[in-house]
Amino acid sequence: MIFNSYEFIVFFTLVFILYWFVLDKTSKTQNSLLLIASLVFFGWTDWRFLIVLIFNILFNYFLAKKIYKENKEKIKIRILWIGIIINVGVLGYYKYFNFFYENFVDVFHVFGSDLTFSPLQIIIPLGISFFTFQTLGYILDVFYEEVEPYSDILLFSTYVTFFPKILSGPIERAQKFIPQIVNKRTFNYNMAVDGLRQILWGVFAKMVIAENCAEIVNPIFNNYQNESGNTLLIGASFYAIQLYADFSGYSNMAIGVSKLFGIDLMRNFATPFFSTNISDFWRKWHMSLTTWMMDYIFTPLSFTLRRFKKLGLIFSIILTFLIVGLWHGANWTFVVFGALHGIYFIPLVLTGSMNKSSIVAKDRFLPSLVEIIKMASLFYLITLTSIFFRSKQVSDAIEYIQIIFSKSLFSYPVAFINANVFSVIFLIFIYFTIEWFHRTKSHDFEISNKPVYVRWTLYIGLFVFLILFGKSSDTFIYFQF
Amino acid sequence: MERTTIIEKIKITLTHVLGHENFELTDDLTAKDVDGWDSLSHMMIITKIEEEFKITFKLRDLNKLNNMGSLISLVQSKL
Known part of the structure; x- marks a missing residue:
């Protein structure tokens, strides 16, 4: 079920009415409703996915308690490792099994083996990378004593499953989310209106910008061998914009829907293209993933390697981005995508300008x-990496880039x-112009302090664009992750 | 070691790593208040402090730091 679909509108309306008008007596009734609604939402495509999700909740809920109660540091570490291995193992089985299996077979081929690769038919549960990272972060936080384990399974389950964020994030922290649902929520008009604005902006980004870009991008990538260098370069630029509008649009919808239930989710994009270096870009792009990686991968790694100074830092950055x-996803194209981003950081580390972040x-x-x-x-530079992101194979992406840098450019x-x-191009210009004027605001369409006539001109304008140029789609790029 | 001596040494370390001294070293000071002190320069600062005081931090200790006051106390507890 996706946000910009009729079935979601029906589902949402029903949950919204029950939440604010029928089951609004206590926090328990509100949370129970959110939990049930979220399980229905999640199991909508395939109910079997619920088994993986429920296992994830119960396992991490009890493991966190075990880590917390244990006094001996060595055993604490051992329990944590069991948690990491099982979480990453489940994720790995669904997402990476075939990838590693295939590469394993390939390596054996080099040594003359005649093993054959026959992939397992594994259906990847939606949102598995997102909810696994949430709960993995939670047990790590308990281990690092950043948070005490929660002893209310309803609160914890509601946190993990909350439907606006379960399929594609933002990847929330328990300690930020749970305090918001401990008490009964009362309807906050301003918050709800702000949420609606963010939804409108997200729908515009997805249906008008991303989908129209996709119509230009798809034929180019599907037939890149027969296109000229400049067509491929422009096509890749449209794809970079499509990717951004698709995912930031989704995130804005998720955050907006959540606000309608009186819950604030973390910001996921902060106008990243208005950055002047790669480090600044990643502070504003998929922020919930970046901060996760920063806290749980980069920091421990760079801490361990701190004696190696800049070399340790570069190694940590590259490994984090890999x-x-x-x-x-399980594809070498994504590995190259990560490696390139890591490599882009090297000049910043060497020149010591890594920390220079400023609002453009x-x-x-x-x-x-x-x-x-x-x-x-x-x-x-980002466009170059997005060619790998979009291509099916690394060799396709390399050939694509080779054609770009040919005479036909x-x-x-x-x-x-x-x-x-x-x-x-005109629509993209409008999109980025509005973003430009909101680059210092709490979100890209924070227009609450604008006069009424400006707000309504914008609302009507966006509606008109939606009617004239809006295209529906049954998926989001980030759903596959 | 006296608290004032620790503060003085930390100040020299910070100035050395960040390349400026546009900050006042109070207990309430946080990384956010200091230009250029983010998660990346943080590790360099921490390493320099370890070298300066000949101590070793644990990651868990560092995660709990919330301002300069807690960093000074942590250094003091390690000496």
Whole structure:
């Protein structure tokens, strides 16, 4: 069930009415409703997925208690490792088994073996990477004594399963989420309106920007061998925008829906293309994953390797990004995607400018020329990685890039000189212009302090664009992860 | 070691790693208040402090730090 579908509207309306008007007596009734609704939502595609989810909840709930109660450090560490191995093992089985199996067979082929690869038919439970990371983070937090284990299974289950975030995040922390559902929630008009605004912005990003970009991108990637260099470069640029609009749009919808239930989820994107270096970009891109990786992979790793100074730092960054890449899926294309991002950090570490983060054109209306050049360069570095992200195989991506850097890069871009492409460029221009003016706000469409006529002009404008250019789709790119 | 001596040494270390001294070293100071002190430079600062005081931190201790006051107390407890 996806947010921009009719079945979700029916489901949401029913849960919303029950939540605020029927089962609004206590926090327990509200949480029970959220839990049941979330299980229905999650099991909608395939009820068998619920088994994996329920196992994940119960296992981590009790394991966290065990870690907390244990006094001996050595045993504590051992229990933690059991937790890590089982969580990563379940995730690994569903997502990575065939990948490792196939590569294992390939390695044997090098040594002359005649083993054959016959993939197992494994259906990956939706959202498994997201909820596994949540609960894995939770047991690590309990181990590091950042949080005490929760002793209310209803609270904990509601946290893990909460339907707005279960399929594609944001990856929430228990200690931020659970305190919000301990007490009974009362309807907050301003929060709900803000949520609706964020949903509208998310729907616009998904249905107008991402889907229109997809229509340009798909034929190019499907037939890249016969396209010119400039077509491929422009196609890849559209894909970078599509990926962003698709996932940030989804995140805005998730956060917006959650606000309608009086619960704040963490921000997941903060206008990342308005960054002047890669480090700044990752502070604003898929923030809930970045902070997770930072806290549980990069920090322990760089702490262990701290004696090796910059070399240790570079190693930690590259390894962290390889895991970021692999988190997206079992394919070498994602590994290369992660490795490239890690490599982009090296100049920053060497020059010591890693920590320089600033808001582009702070207190100014427009960016300076230097800022524009930096943002554009960064955009093309990201675009390069997104070619790997989009391609089926690494060899496809390499060939795609080779064609970009051929003579045909300087030919006339015939494929893009038509009214349809120009209208998409116009829509993208509007999209980024609105984002630009909200780059310092709490979200990309935070217009609560604007006069009524401005707000309504924007609402109506977006609705008109939705009607004229909106395209439906039955999936989001990040659902596969 | 006296608390004031620890503070003085930490101040020198911070200035050395960050390349500026645009901060006032109070107990309430947090990394967010100091230009350039983020999770990446953090490790360099921590390593320098370990070298300076000849101590070793545990990751769990570091995770619990919430301001300069708690860092000073942690260093003091290790000496």
